[in-house]
Amino acid sequence: MATTANGLAALEGHVPDEEKPGFKTGNHAGQVRTCETTGLPVCLTAQRFIRLNAVAAVVFLLIGGVAALLLALTRWPTVHLLPADWYYRVLTAHGLNMLILWIIFMEIAILYFAGTTLLNTRLASKGTAWVAFGLMVAGALAINGAVWSGKADVMMTSYVPLQAHWSFYLGIILFAVGALIAVINFLATLYIAKRDKTYAGSVPLVVFGATAAAIIAVVTLLHGAVVMIPTFLWSLGLTEAPDAAWYRLVWWGLGHQSQQVNVCAMVSVWYLLGTLTTGAKPLNQAVCRGAFVLYILFINLASAHHLLVDPGVGAGWKIWNTSYAMYLAVLASMIHGFTVPASIEVAMRKKGHNKGLFGWLFAAPWKNPGFSAFFLSLVIFGFLGGITGVTLGTQQINIIAHNTLRIPGHFHTTVVGGTSLAFMGLAYYVVPLIFQKEYPAKALARLQPFVFAGGITVMAIAMSFAGSYGVPRRHWDINFTGAQFSAGFDSTAHLMMGLVGIGGTIAFVGLLIFLLLTVAAVFFGRSNAGKKMEAW
């Protein structure tokens, strides 16, 4: 194997071998192909659903992305593009299409991949996968229909007693049930792989991480059911409104834990891309796996940090959740933040890149967008996301940050600069390996992660500063024109809002390059079926 730049040569030892622990005979019954690039067995049913879910993800990323540009241009004071009602509508659409639809469709694709290809098994049930996909698409359409027709200007959090049209809640329920069914299909796939003895010993690390994500997802989706079903019944006029504080508590059981699903999925993708791009090996499987277990055990409790300035939850509860509970989950991220780059360093040094302390980093395959997206994601999430997250989760700091722009400033470094960027890096391998299509304009693709990461970083930092001056999130007019009493913010805050607009526009350009190249590759790209993928 001649490839070097994408490090795939390192995968040669991966070819099924009866002697080693690992692949035994698969259970595919003919519905399988061997990947020419990696030598891995690809279940054709799983491949179809990986493709379907990835395409859906990209469609909603496009909708959310257009919304993102409109929002950035509205919060930029000198542009102030949208009228107020459309700003709130587009903001609702952006949150839902991005955080729920783009991310979760992508995660289902990841689960189907990790569950089948890496375990040499077929997908447990094709029919179930269709049902799941159908429900998720139906839900996604219902949500978008309600929001864009102006029947659900309630933000993605839809705090009661603010009420949307029932089709909005129904859409969320359908989508969540579909996602839950897909997760169960993944767990069933793990089961049949074990039953059919398609492998011996322990599962690969990426499968372990994906399983952690799946377990948290089940708990998350159950919270979703507990909060959304009564809300749906209320929107039909059948029951009384749920208690407003209860709604916030349970909603964040859903909203916060789903972020941990995202973290688990993202870290798994880091390990996957580390291997695909540099041949990196986890240094110590026990340490990496232990960290995933910490996520499963402790993240639930940390959801309290959304309610730190709420009435109705007591001081003791707040202290407990911000101290003991939160830091055990933080510990897990600190561990991955060490083991992932360390494995890259070791892999690069093995290839002879030993100059100085950071020679290995300079020699890393920065021209490979799979690598640059992954490593930038690691840096943005680890430094900006981690530091802002831990500070905001402090009771006292939360008083000066709650519902200000510091909050979107934080999560655009976690779920956007972190998770979304990692998923884009993944796409640079999913399209050639699973869609078997080559990306056009590779030079542009190499640039894309840097543009997106740069724009998001500028926007997120500007948001954080503006928020520190008190600028609210979800707010159309920080000059309070027409308000009963005058209010407003000084020129520094306005300057920061200008930077939000500029950074957001740059990030949008990065997003657009990704979307155009990916759509071009999937629909019009050169097929590489029967061949190895081209080196990045």
Place this chain on the structure above:
Amino acid sequence: MSISFPEQGWFKAPSAGERLWIGLAIAWCLVLTLAMPYWHFKGKQNSTGEAYRVTPAEFYQRAQKFIEAYKVGEDRYTAIVQPPPGTDVYLTARMWRWDPVLKLKKDQTYRVHVGSMDLNHGFSLQPVNMNFQVVPGYDHVLTLTPTRAGEYSIVCNEFCGVGHHTMAGKIIVEE
């Protein structure tokens, strides 16, 4: 490799470098774990979450009584209320105004009851930048001691409908 099956006997103790890092991380986590309760008891600004269930109608009645008792003037169709130090103060949020305008004395402590008539609102005191959630059905008690004289605005920072960005009230602190 993270995508292949681990060798038999993969379970091994962390190496020296890993032990050092995990040790440092745990130590740091412990420091912060202890810092949280420490700050709560030693710090001067906390959110204790003191709150009582109350129906909007009931809260409205208490707030009206409070306004009638201590009203000293009117500004833009809104009562200005100057309660004696130490008393219970009522601040009502509704789409899209804060009622009444409060006139407080510097260095005096007040129990400010914040309640909502309709939706969630956000109590955001500017320019000091302190933020608390206002949830309908709950009387959220903030024990406040103003430390600087001047005029402050209360803006709403929880989305509460299409007039959300016009919701601003006022607190005056006198020497």
